[in-house]
Amino acid sequence: MNAPVDMDHARIAATTPLDRLDPSNPAIFRDDAWQPYFARLRAEAPVHHCPESMFGPYWSITTYKDIMQCELAHKVLSSDSLHGGISIRDRDKALRLPMFIAMDPPQHDDQRKVVQPIVAPDNLAKMEGIIRARAIEILEGLPRNETFNWVDRVSIELTVSMLATLFDFPQEQRRRLSHWSDCATALPMPGGLIETEDQREAALAEMLGVFTGLWNERVNAAPRPDLISMLAHGAATRNMTPREFMGNLVLLIVGGNDTTRNSISGGVLFLNENPAEYAKLRANPALVETMVPEIIRYQTPLAHMRRTATADFEVGGRTIRAGEKVVMWYISGNRDPAAIEEPDRFLIDRKRPRQHLSFGFGIHRCVGNRLAEMQLKILWEEILQRFPTIEVVGKPQRVYSAFVHGITDLPVRIPG
Amino acid sequence: MPRVTYVEYNGREHGIELEAGLSVMQGAIENNIPGIDADCGGECACATCHVFVPEEWLAKTGTPGEQEASMLGFAATAQPNSRLACQITMSEALDGLVVHMPEAQH
Numbered sequence: 001m002n003a004p005v006d007m008d009h010a011r012i013a014a015t016t017p018l019d020r021l022d023p024s025n026p027a028i029f030r031d032d033a034w035q036p037y038f039a040r041l042r043a044e045a046p047v048h049h050c051p052e053s054m055f056g057p058y059w060s061i062t063t064y065k066d067i068m069q070c071e072l073a074h075k076v077l078s079s080d081s082l083h084g085g086i087s088i089r090d091r092d093k094a095l096r097l098p099m100f101i102a103m104d105p106p107q108h109d110d111q112r113k114v115v116q117p118i119v120a121p122d123n124l125a126k127m128e129g130i131i132r133a134r135a136i137e138i139l140e141g142l143p144r145n146e147t148f149n150w151v152d153r154v155s156i157e158l159t160v161s162m163l164a165t166l167f168d169f170p171q172e173q174r175r176r177l178s179h180w181s182d183c184a185t186a187l188p189m190p191g192g193l194i195e196t197e198d199q200r201e202a203a204l205a206e207m208l209g210v211f212t213g214l215w216n217e218r219v220n221a222a223p224r225p226d227l228i229s230m231l232a233h234g235a236a237t238r239n240m241t242p243r244e245f246m247g248n249l250v251l252l253i254v255g256g257n258d259t260t261r262n263s264i265s266g267g268v269l270f271l272n273e274n275p276a277e278y279a280k281l282r283a284n285p286a287l288v289e290t291m292v293p294e295i296i297r298y299q300t301p302l303a304h305m306r307r308t309a310t311a312d313f314e315v316g317g318r319t320i321r322a323g324e325k326v327v328m329w330y331i332s333g334n335r336d337p338a339a340i341e342e343p344d345r346f347l348i349d350r351k352r353p354r355q356h357l358s359f360g361f362g363i364h365r366c367v368g369n370r371l372a373e374m375q376l377k378i379l380w381e382e383i384l385q386r387f388p389t390i391e392v393v394g395k396p397q398r399v400y401s402a403f404v405h406g407i408t409d410l411p412v413r414i415p416g
Numbered sequence: 417m418p419r420v421t422y423v424e425y426n427g428r429e430h431g432i433e434l435e436a437g438l439s440v441m442q443g444a445i446e447n448n449i450p451g452i453d454a455d456c457g458g459e460c461a462c463a464t465c466h467v468f469v470p471e472e473w474l475a476k477t478g479t480p481g482e483q484e485a486s487m488l489g490f491a492a493t494a495q496p497n498s499r500l501a502c503q504i505t506m507s508e509a510l511d512g513l514v515v516h517m518p519e520a521q522h
């Protein structure tokens with residue numbers, strides 16, 4: 001981002017009257033200028049009400065400790081899509097997608113338990129070899145002494161290939177998975193990936209069609225350890241409506257796609273921005289273990305999760321009223337100096353690197369957390385075996401979103 | 417001081433003394449015992465300090481509370497004798513406690 005844009009944000013963040021400060025503006029994230037907004041909120045109004053934004057009125061929760069309190073309050077802070085779901089943007093009621101991330105107990109618990117076994121330790125161990133083989137193949141195919149987009153060639157390739165494995169989806173069609181994932185999360189806008197909600201619906205209907213075909217094959221076959229087979233045979237999921245099936249597909253595809261992708265991209269960027277850390281890593285590749293959770297904290301691939309109060313709720317000395325929208329800004333809590341030492345530094349050898357909010361906490365805590373970590377760990381192990389360095393040679397381009405915190409372009413060059 | 421023994425999945429044992437009032441999770445973290453992650457730091461908000469409590473100790477450690485039961489419900493390797501170590505508070509009555517670790521924390 002060029003300097004004037006950054007300076008502008010710094011000024012806006014510092015001088016806007018508190019009651020008009022709106023950290024949900026997607027431009028803040030696209031311009032990588034969110035830090036001063038949240039630093040101010042943490043200091044001056046850690047639980048903050050914004051009366052007006054492109055997403056309507058909402059509360060911001062910005063400190064680690066207050067976010068943890070909200071995470072545990074699932075009885076009064078609902079994730080249910082009936083109230084608007086889990087992101088700041090309310091979906092059109094008619095287009096609402098039912099999925100367990102956007103359900104409350106007991107339905108949430110029943111459906112989550114069906115999917116959980118896919119990431120049990122023995123299943124993860126089975127996936128490790130496949131992921132490593134794919135990572136090696138992708139890395140061996142990269143050009144030398146030539147600028148290319150790391151996001152496209154590595155981050156997307158590896159994550160969609162892993163997703164195709166999880167679903168036992170035809171590998172040669174794997175890019176359709178990332179296309180549907182992108183359609184599911186894009187903000188409709190002129191010239192954007194989708195321009196209207198109708199276009200989104202069309203993409204998701206196409207996805208549903210393809211997956212219904214896979215479902216029909218598997219529902220009549222013996223159960224297998226892929227996600228579609230598990231859903232087709234699971235007691236809590238086998239009678240899902242098509243719309244529920246669609247919702248859970250979107251959940252699993254988006255859950256396992258954007259987030260991991262952006263962590264893979266973020267890692268290369270952070271090591272380039274912190275050459276001393278890169279040197280430490282080269283000297284001691286075993287640090288991959290603690291670097292991976294640090295990458296996930298530092299990137300915070302989902303900037304927030306949203307809840308809706310179903311009863312009055314007190315947090316940080318403020319009272320949130322029933323019906324109001326609550327946004328837990330993980331991206332801010334992960335930089336809270338009251339919880340994390342030197343939170344703005346990227347340090348690959350932290351003592352408690354998993355103490356971060358990027359996966360959420362409480363009953364909705366990320367199902368795929370250890371799978372995501374495993375992918376990053378394998379990728380970095382294989383990178384360190386091959387490339388002494390990966391140089392970032394241009395400015396990263398970022399996603400225009402207050403929810404998915406990501407990188408679309410990261411020009412890199414591998415000397416060789 | 418009361419003692420606790422942590423048994424890793426591979427069978428390796430770690431015996432420590434743990435001050436009454438501290439949690440079994442804190443004992444593991446402060447002594448760098450492998451096999452307990454404790455991502456949430458003791459808030460009962462994840463399930464990464466999951467342990468198995470042998471039959472003979474169950475009456476003394478008690479059973480999971482509501483939030484703990486919810487979190488354990490999502491732990492891939494949970495058994496009827498599962499507990500979250502952050503919810504077991506050390507006391508003289510627990511002197512000699514043994515806990516076993518699962519294959520992996522999640």
Ligand code: HEM
Pocket residue numbers: 079086100101102112251252255256257259260263296300301302305306357358359360361363364365366367368369371372
């Ligand atoms: C670095 C990568 C990832 C990040 C940062 C991430 C982040 C998150 C967060 C913040 C939540 C909590 C939602 C809430 O509290 O409302 C969540 C839930 C979830 N994630 Fe992930 N995720 C990642 C990777 C994955 C992967 C690889 C999968 C695929 C298996 C996955 C599947 C899910 C599912 C199914 C849920 C819903 C859990 C529930 O509602 O009980 N995630 N994730």
